[in-house]
Amino acid sequence: MRKSKFIDTEIGITIRGQTWRLFTYKKFPKIIIKEVKYQRPNISITLGQQNPLVGSYHLQIRKLDYSGRPTEISTETTLRNETSYDIDLDHGQYILEITHHDEVIAKSNKFEIIITDSQEHLSISEDIFISKTDEFSPHEIYASLSATPTAYQELRNTKIEGLLPILRQLIKVNDLSTWIKPEEKLDEFFNQLLPSWVITAYPFSAITKKLWKNLHVFPQKSLYGGEHGKGFMKAKFANGPINLYVAWSTKQDKTQLWLMVPGEKDTIRFCDLEETLMLPCYQCIDCGEIIAPIAMNFDNWAPKTIMDHKHKKHRSVHKQFADVGNVESLQVEIHQYRDEKIEHCDSPFSVIENGFISELAKGKQQAETGEMEIPINPESAEDYKIAISEMVSKYSEKNYELNLKQLIGKHELWKKLELEFSELSSKVSAFNAFFRLYQCLKVPNAFAAIPKHILLLAMLLRYKGHHPQDYKFILDNAGTDERTVVKLTHLAMTSCPKLMEWSIFWAEIFFHHTAS
Numbered sequence: 001m002r003k004s005k006f007i008d009t010e011i012g013i014t015i016r017g018q019t020w021r022l023f024t025y026k027k028f029p030k031i032i033i034k035e036v037k038y039q040r041p042n043i044s045i046t047l048g049q050q051n052p053l054v055g056s057y058h059l060q061i062r063k064l065d066y067s068g069r070p071t072e073i074s075t076e077t078t079l080r081n082e083t084s085y086d087i088d089l090d091h092g093q094y095i096l097e098i099t100h101h102d103e104v105i106a107k108s109n110k111f112e113i114i115i116t117d118s119q120e121h122l123s124i125s126e127d128i129f130i131s132k133t134d135e136f137s138p139h140e141i142y143a144s145l146s147a148t149p150t151a152y153q154e155l156r157n158t159k160i161e162g163l164l165p166i167l168r169q170l171i172k173v174n175d176l177s178t179w180i181k182p183e184e185k186l187d188e189f190f191n192q193l194l195p196s197w198v199i200t201a202y203p204f205s206a207i208t209k210k211l212w213k214n215l216h217v218f219p220q221k222s223l224y225g226g227e228h229g230k231g232f233m234k235a236k237f238a239n240g241p242i243n244l245y246v247a248w249s250t251k252q253d254k255t256q257l258w259l260m261v262p263g264e265k266d267t268i269r270f271c272d273l274e275e276t277l278m279l280p281c282y283q284c285i286d287c288g289e290i291i292a293p294i295a296m297n298f299d300n301w302a303p304k305t306i307m308d309h310k311h312k313k314h315r316s317v318h319k320q321f322a323d324v325g326n327v328e329s330l331q332v333e334i335h336q337y338r339d340e341k342i343e344h345c346d347s348p349f350s351v352i353e354n355g356f357i358s359e360l361a362k363g364k365q366q367a368e369t370g371e372m373e374i375p376i377n378p379e380s381a382e383d384y385k386i387a388i389s390e391m392v393s394k395y396s397e398k399n400y401e402l403n404l405k406q407l408i409g410k411h412e413l414w415k416k417l418e419l420e421f422s423e424l425s426s427k428v429s430a431f432n433a434f435f436r437l438y439q440c441l442k443v444p445n446a447f448a449a450i451p452k453h454i455l456l457l458a459m460l461l462r463y464k465g466h467h468p469q470d471y472k473f474i475l476d477n478a479g480t481d482e483r484t485v486v487k488l489t490h491l492a493m494t495s496c497p498k499l500m501e502w503s504i505f506w507a508e509i510f511f512h513h514t515a516s
């Protein structure tokens with residue numbers, strides 16, 4: 001066993017031809033990252049390792065002071081001492097991490113990437129031009145809406161009077177404190193969670209670090225690709241299956257998970273339940289089995305449960321069963337469980353209203369006026385209706401009608417962009433949630449297609465912000481150029497600014513939070 005070349009070596013016993021896994025013997029490989037060099041687009045990595053082990057290593061780049069997910073470079077079964085990969089990174093400070101099953105096993109020193117102008121592919125800089133009034137040049141608004149997330153993160157604490165609401169949405173989405181309270185303890189960590197359709201196409205599997213129990217978790221609300229969330233877990237007990245309430249959160253690569261018995265029996269929306277009304281679950285410290293108590297007091301537990309977990313030891317029940325819902329938590333690593341698709345408890349239909357455009361045009365519905373929320377409410381269609389109302393009302397003015405017709409007229413380009421995005425969706429996870437929303441928008445006529453066009457445009461602009469180096473390729477593949485995008489952005493910002501704001505919000509959300 002000691003000589004195994006694998007990190008995880010399964011130890012099992014075989015009884016009547018069936019092998020039972022007893023435990024996994026884990027060796028920790030000693031790896032140091034000696035050097036990281038970056039010469040766009042090439043990153044070269046020098047490692048030092050004793051007895052290289054076979055495992056499943058993820059190499060990822062973490063940008064310092066950035067709340068989003070680290071950028072995956074590669075997954076390897078063995079690590080070579082000298083490697084290089086192609087990856088696009090913008091300027092900033094980074095560290096390279098090597099993880100194994102979500103555990104960071106090596107970290108590099110901090111390194112800085114400085115990108116000089118001559119290295120830029122594109123003519124227009126990524127600066128944000130702060131537009132305080134409605135007067136902005138096509139160039140300024142395009143550069144602002146396609147600026148990097150770092151540029152927006154830097155504006156977080158700057159007070160700017162009269163800033164365009166669309167730019168305030170971008171600042172808000174890029175501000176970590178909109179979503180979580182990083183200073184708080186893990187159990188008071190959430191500010192605002194997003195519906196699971198934004199995050200993932202699959203359920204999660206949470207593996208406990210103690211005794212390797214695999215928990216089948218269905219997120220209902222979540223953040224940052226699944227690093228944090230709430231939902232339920234399907235558990236089977238002697239007296240039948242039960243759905244347990246689950247909440248989890250990640251801080252500095254450590255994920256803690258809480259398990260509780262929901263107070264209400266027939267609930268579907270576990271994410272909305274009040275935690276103070278729940279009983280914590282327990283974990284047997286010897287065998288790792290999860291116990292969903294029927295009563296708070298151990299005296300009221302089934303004697304059989306207590307007997308079954310004596311494990312020939314003389315411990316008090318308080319020591320035998322660890323509270324994993326209240327006092328303590330489970331340390332887990334979370335993975336996507338790609339063998340099945342998740343059924344979302346909220347769908348993208350909850351943030352749109354398909355019939356609204358035509359009913360509004362026919363006068364069957366009242367226009368919704370007023371400002372949209374900042375950030376836009378991710379669980380209601382109210383902001384969408386405000387955006388659509390503005391678009392329909394602008395359409396009745398001659399010059400805006402012409403603008404909107406120009407946008408509709410680009411159907412060739414929209415079709416090509418849709419195709420490009422669908423090809424990218426296996427590589428850039430944001431496009432998966434984008435398509436979940438995009439496909440919900442029904443288009444009975446050309447006019448009703450405008451929200452889809454604007455959403456495509458918003459994804460294109462934020463794609464530039466998040467993947468500046470790949471942006472040029474997508475323009476080439478779609479048979480268009482930057483000048484055209486500048487022009488379309490300006491048309492949209494003048495004739496349906498609120499729809500643009502709504503779309504940019506969702507695009508930015510997808511780039512930060514979507515895992516699959």
Ligand SMILES: [Zn+2]
Pocket residue numbers: 056058100101102
């Ligand atoms: Zn893994």
Ligand SMILES: [Zn+2]
Pocket residue numbers: 284285286287288289308309310311
């Ligand atoms: Zn036990």
